Amino acid sequence: MKLKDCDNDMQKMIIQGGNKLSGTITINGAKNSAVALLPAAILSGGKTVITNVPDITDVEVLSEIIKQLNGTITKEKNRVIIDSSQIMNNPISKDLSSKLRASYYFMGALLAKFNYVEIYYPGGCNFGARQIDYHLKGFEALGAKVNMEQEKFIITAKELKGAQIKLPFPSVGATINLMLAATKAHGKTVIYNAAKEPEIKNVADFLNKMGANITGAGSDTIEILGVTELHEAIIEVIPDRIEAGTYIIAGALMGKNLTIKNVNIKHLKAFLNTLEQMEIPFSVGKNEITISEAKEIKPIDIETKVYPGFPTDLAQPICVLLLKAQGISHVKENIYHKRLGHVKYLNKMGANIIIDDFTEKIIGPVELHGTEVEASDLRAGATLFLAALISKEKTIISNVEYILRGYEKIVRKLSSVGANIRIETIK
Numbered sequence: 001m002k003l004k005d006c007d008n009d010m011q012k013m014i015i016q017g018g019n020k021l022s023g024t025i026t027i028n029g030a031k032n033s034a035v036a037l038l039p040a041a042i043l044s045g046g047k048t049v050i051t052n053v054p055d056i057t058d059v060e061v062l063s064e065i066i067k068q069l070n071g072t073i074t075k076e077k078n079r080v081i082i083d084s085s086q087i088m089n090n091p092i093s094k095d096l097s098s099k100l101r102a103s104y105y106f107m108g109a110l111l112a113k114f115n116y117v118e119i120y121y122p123g124g125c126n127f128g129a130r131q132i133d134y135h136l137k138g139f140e141a142l143g144a145k146v147n148m149e150q151e152k153f154i155i156t157a158k159e160l161k162g163a164q165i166k167l168p169f170p171s172v173g174a175t176i177n178l179m180l181a182a183t184k185a186h187g188k189t190v191i192y193n194a195a196k197e198p199e200i201k202n203v204a205d206f207l208n209k210m211g212a213n214i215t216g217a218g219s220d221t222i223e224i225l226g227v228t229e230l231h232e233a234i235i236e237v238i239p240d241r242i243e244a245g246t247y248i249i250a251g252a253l254m255g256k257n258l259t260i261k262n263v264n265i266k267h268l269k270a271f272l273n274t275l276e277q278m279e280i281p282f283s284v285g286k287n288e289i290t291i292s293e294a295k296e297i298k299p300i301d302i303e304t305k306v307y308p309g310f311p312t313d314l315a316q317p318i319c320v321l322l323l324k325a326q327g328i329s330h331v332k333e334n335i336y337h338k339r340l341g342h343v344k345y346l347n348k349m350g351a352n353i354i355i356d357d358f359t360e361k362i363i364g365p366v367e368l369h370g371t372e373v374e375a376s377d378l379r380a381g382a383t384l385f386l387a388a389l390i391s392k393e394k395t396i397i398s399n400v401e402y403i404l405r406g407y408e409k410i411v412r413k414l415s416s417v418g419a420n421i422r423i424e425t426i427k
Helices: 031-041 057-068 101-114 132-141 172-182 198-209 241-254 265-277 312-322 343-348 378-389 400-404 410-416
Strands: 010-016 021-026 047-051 072-076 079-083 116-120 145-149 152-156 164-166 188-192 213-215 221-225 233-236 255-261 282-284 288-291 301-303 327-332 353-356 359-364 372-374 394-398 420-426
Touching (some): 010 400, 021 410, 057 101, 101 116, 101 132, 172 188, 198 233, 241 312, 241 378, 312 327, 343 378, 378 400, 378 410, 394 400, 410 420
Antiparallel strands (some): 010 394, 010 420, 047 079, 145 152, 282 288
16 A cells, blocks of 8 residues: 555545445454554564554554664565664654654654654544553653653653553553563563553564563553563564454444454454344354344443453444444443544434433434545544445545555455445545
8 A cells, every 4th residue: 555645635435335245354464553563673673574464554654654764664465574773763754753643652662772762743533632641651750851842752861760650541552652662671660550452462472572571461560671682573463353343343234144254253352242232143253253234233332441341443333333223322432532523424324323421322223324424533434434335325435544544455345245335536
């Protein structure tokens, strides 16, 4: 995928709904792992190999940042080879850092490697408060000084020293960033109230293969014993549980024996338990799930929680399923309070959703109608393409770049199972 200048090229996704989805969709590597693994790779003194890397725009931006730091990247399909032997501590430009939130992982990586980092404020989807203060206060606990100059962070340290850090909230980004920074700190660092998402363990496994000494990743307490050098290693990106969940929802909406392959069932436990509570039938294989259109859906109340609870990244997409439920459902967003941008567009398509204090009251069943809508963030975009699949008439979704940040080859995948979908670029 070529990195596009979204200011010059406007893309729209066009979907004619009503088609049954039948066949197989294979899930790619997890976006939320890949965007942390690439910055982690620069800690190596040589070459690292990351396999099962999704071909998404976020990965392209991170690759450009590594090149800006004088690193070398070679891509062979979904295999990425990163040579960090000539990495330089160049400032990371505003143009690149502002394109995605995950650019902040270079804070922890560069701080560990050079005791200095200069980067503009990270961008990405607008969900309100990102708790980036948790990252910064953690760096300060390790001995760094944080200054901000005109939207640019300058973080310096004479020496990083191990510390006891308790996160006010189990933030995935802060957990990973502090883990990166602590890999080469002198002494032992303990992160309490750490996030437990599987992507964190994926990153810790990579760092350990490079020579780091990290224990407890995947639990709420992570210990890091600092080391002096990190070396070459290879890691595979875990399957994307959010991409899997999105296509499973598509199967429950319009599937006819739709099979989702390369799924880690354990990572989807809370989501699948929710489908069972909604009385949606599906069959589970070793690494796959097969699902068909659910004829009757039971209304349910859902609250997003940190892992292993119901994931915030699937709270928006599951709303489309709840629009087909017989009765009133509620979805409460506890993680990112601004993650409600999909509601006005679903209502424009015929939904009946009322927002009250970060909770969506979803009244079903309704019949959706295609119209022109806008993706306000990545998962809102996923929600809209799911709604378009079951809508009458044609749906046109703008701000498609949000969707392409997280769903590799979405047009090819959905077209291959029967969807009528295309993306047009308007100059």
